[in-house]
Amino acid sequence: MKLNQNYKILAASTSTVFGSGYLDYIIEDAVDFLQTDEILFVPYARPSGISYDEYTEAPRKAFGQKNISVKGIHEFSNPKDAIQNAKAIFVGGGNTFLLLKTLYELDVMETLKQVVADGIHYMGSSAGSNLTGMTVGTTNDMPIVYPPSFEALGFLPFNINPHYLDPDPDSTHKGETRETRIKEFHKFNSQPVLGLREGSWLEIENGKIELKGNHTARLFRANEEAVELNNGILDF
Template sequence: MKLLLLSNSTAPGHGYLEHAREVIAEHLRGVEELLFVPYALADHDGYTAKVTAFMEPLGIRVRGVHTGEPGQLATEAEAVFVGGGNSFRLLKSLQTRGLLEAIRARVTAGAPYMGSSAGTNMACPTLRTTNDMPIVAPLSFESLGLIPFQINPHYLDPSPDTSHMGETREERLTQFLEENDVPVLGLREGTWLRREGERLELGGVAAGARLFTYGAGPVEHVPGADLSQLLAAPARFDIGDA
């Protein structure tokens, strides 16, 4: 399986996807046409045009999955990119259009998968560690399950100077682990994961990522870290109900 999972699509001082241009070009080397899934945003045509503008200099054509029969296009896709936006809207769209099964089967068969933010959330077993507001209700929280652990994109470290009195990201993920025995990787801005077969590597900026596991404190990982052990991690959800 070949995956590229980005925490974010836009970084400060860079255009859309530009901060990850080199790794995207490498991930999609040899791909002539990319199937783009724009359902996390409302303007599907506008979103697809934005991706097209980035991919064109790389010599990659882009087709929006909304421009034809979605399931058939996914089944025939050379590669798939699921863009960011609202994860709840995205998952509901994938479910109602039969795309969870079609994309999962295509990627499992070898087609490269790329996700950013919400699209990265979709690669996890469930939606449960998204940061997004539930603006719609998906049929369930089950997503693609291309990896056996959870990711929290856009991970933010606790700030002692903030006036915000709600839970920090660390507190929210700790609460998740009170109910579920599933590793969660907090991907800071500018970071990504690359999966090639059974190898999983962290890439991106020096800030790296933070790994949360059941019954243990968070562990820091820097770019270049081999996280392949996470691919063998057993997932136990709803252990609080057991």
């Protein structure tokens, strides 16, 4: 599997791990990776429905401490221009359906693909990482709005399942486990699905995908047993 050599993508399972602040667990690595003094933040996923302004304060504070300025895409009159002129882009988490619908409605999906193919750094967390996969068909989010498609940015040759959770052997709940859901996905879709646990992330550079963070990741392929992947370069 050949990835675009220009891609420079950081895809994190979550923005926040238990017991620490927004991006705390990843900020040093993200700063090293993004190599920029200015980030364009995309707040469209609106976690808990908060406003774009409110949401943008979170990455502004986290990156501000590293002397990196953050501008929300909504602060620009033209989102397409904002993306085309961005030094680096960070797409925050929240609701994947809302994020995708907004990006399609603003007609910036192709623009995002283009600038990332040209080598602009892309960082995503949660919903923003879902977008780096082929479709959003493995999001955990509730479908609170109807997007015109489930097609995502397709930087990666697989789907991501962020906030991946192992089945709880003690559960008495009969709702489906995450693994059951992903197996259902594979009855109707062929691409692999990478379950990224909270505290894990991918870095894509030089055509290679590296798994980083505190956990193994769980790789599901259609008609195969799921396997655990260790940190390091992934062999896709």
